[in-house]
Amino acid sequence: MRSETSIRLMQGNEACAEGAVAAGMRFFAGYPITPSTEIAEHLAAILPKVGGKFIQMEDEIASISAVIGASLTGAKSMTATSGPGFSLKQESIGFAAIAEVPCVIVNVMRVGPSTGVPTAPSQADVMQARWGTHGDHPVVVLCPTSVAETYTLIVEAFNISERWRIPVIFLMDEVVGHMREKVEIPDSGKLKIVNRAYPDCEPEDYLPFDADAGDGVVPPMADFGTGYRFHVTGLTHDRTGFPTTKRPEVDALIRRLDSKIDKARQEVTFVDEVLTDDADIVVFAYGITARAGAKAVRDARASGIAAGLLKAKTLWPFPDEYVERIAQKARAIVVPEMNMGQLVHEVERASKGKTKVISLTRVDAEPISPSEILSVLKEV
Amino acid sequence: MYKEIRLSGTGGQGLILAGLILAEAAGVYDGYEVIQTQSYGPEARGGASRAEVIISDHVIDYPKVTSPDIVLVMSQQACDRYGRQVKPGGIVLVDDTNVGSIPALEEASVVTLPITDIARHDVGRQVVANVVALGALVGATCIVTPEAMEQAILARVPRGTEELNKKAFSVGLETGREARARHETP
Known part of the structure; x- marks a missing residue:
C-alpha cells in the first residue's frame, strides 16, 4: 500500500535523510549519537541504492573532515550529530567556511552541556550554531518545526550551501527528530535543486x-x-x-x-506568520516550541486575546526585519525557548526598544507546553 | 475527532512499535491527521517506555499528549505513573498479567484484560503481546477500523510472522469487543 502512495508516515530523522538524498546528497560520513542516530541508520540503507557513499568514521572530527574532502570532489555531502559531536565539529566548520566548501551539518539538539540528557530535547545550541567556530565566518542556520518541513527545508539547506559555498547548519531538536508525521513526498522533478557554479575557463x-x-x-x-x-x-x-x-x-x-x-x-530567510496582522501579542518561536506556540495562539484567540505567531525557520541570519515590523505594532513579543534565553536577546535587539519582549524558558528536559505559553499570553 | 492515546509499559514490550503501527493505521490507511511521539530511557530493556499517538480530523498543532482519551498500561510502573492520567469519560486498558494494583477511577472506565497471558497461551508467543494489545485497543475503543489496523500490522511485522501476528490481532480484537460489550451492558 505504501508503495502506491506518496504519503508516508516518517520520523523527522528519516525525513532529513530522505530529503537530503532528494536534494542530491551522495556522501554521508558520521558517527552515531542519540538523538540523531536514525539519520545515519537510514542513510546507510538508502545511499548505496542511489550510488552514494555512507561511511561510519571513527569519530565526529573525522566525519566532518571526510565531508569536506568529499565535497571538494563535487559530491553534495552531509554529516549528522548531536550536542557533544557538534562541539567536536566546530573547528572544521570554520575550515569549511574559510575554504568555501559547501556542506550540511545536522545537529539534533539534546540537553547539554556535555553529555547532559542524551534522550531529551533542547534548543540550547542556537548560539553555538552561529558562533561555535572561531573567527568571523558566514553560516546559515535552518530549523524545522515538523516532519514535512524537515524534508523540504533540508533541500533548501543544500541549495543554500551550494549557491553560496558555505556550511549550512540544520538544527533539529529531539522531538522533531523522533516524532512521526505524514509526509507527502514530492515528485523528484518538482523539487528546486541548486548546484554549485563551475569554472568555464581552462x-x-x-x-x-x-x-x-x-x-x-x-x-x-x-x-x-x-x-x-x-x-x-x-x-x-x-x-x-x-x-x-x-x-x-x-x-x-x-x-x-x-x-x-x-x-x-x-x-x-524562511519565516511563517500566523494571525500576526491584527495581533496585539506575538509569540516568536522556532523548532518544536513553535508547535506549542501555534496551539497557544489558537487557544488565546478562542478566549478573546489577539495573539499571533512568528515562526522562524531561519535562525541565522536572524530575521531582523520581521521582528522589527512586529515590534512596531504589537504590545509584546513572547519568546519561549528550551534554553536559558538565547534568541530572546536577538528579538530584543531587532525590536529596537519598540515593544516589550518577554522570555519564557524551560530547561527540565521536557518541551514547553501550549498551556505555559497561553498563561504568559493571558498575563501580558 | 481529536483523540490522544498513550501506550505505556517497559522497554522490550514493543510499545514504540505498537505506537508506530497505530499511527500508520490511522494516518496512512484510515486517512486521519496523525502524530506519534515516544519517550524512553537509555536502557534497551527494562526501562520505562511510552509511545503517544494523536489522531485528528484537522491539522495537529502540538505533538505531545497532554490529556489522553485512551491509556494502555502494560507494567505496574506505567500503571502507577499514567493509570490515573486520563480524560473524564476516557478508557484505561490494563494488562493485568503484569499489573496487580489497578486504579479505581470514577470518571473514566478501567478495562482489565490479561493481554500478556493471552499472547503467551492463546496465541502461543509472548512476544506478540503488543499486537494483542493493539487488537484489544481497537475492539474496546474503535479508535481506528480493524481493516486499517490489520493492514498496518502486516506492513510492519517481519516477513514470515504474518500469520502469527494476524492471529494475535484477531484474538486481541475479539477480547476487546467482549470487554466493550460487558462494559456497555452491566
Missing part, C-alpha cells in the same frame, strides 16, 4: 578563489580530480588559494566571506 587559467570570475561574491568551484589543480587551506589565502598575510588581501577575504550573508539574506 584548468591552467583557473584561480580557485577569484570571486570576480563568478558573481563577485562566490568563486566558481572546480571538482578535485578533474584537472583543475588547486590548493585548499585554513590559512587566509589570495585568489590562487595560497596563504597570504598581506593586510589588504586578508581584509578583502574576510569581508567577502562575511558579505555572503548580507547578499543571501533575502533568499535564505
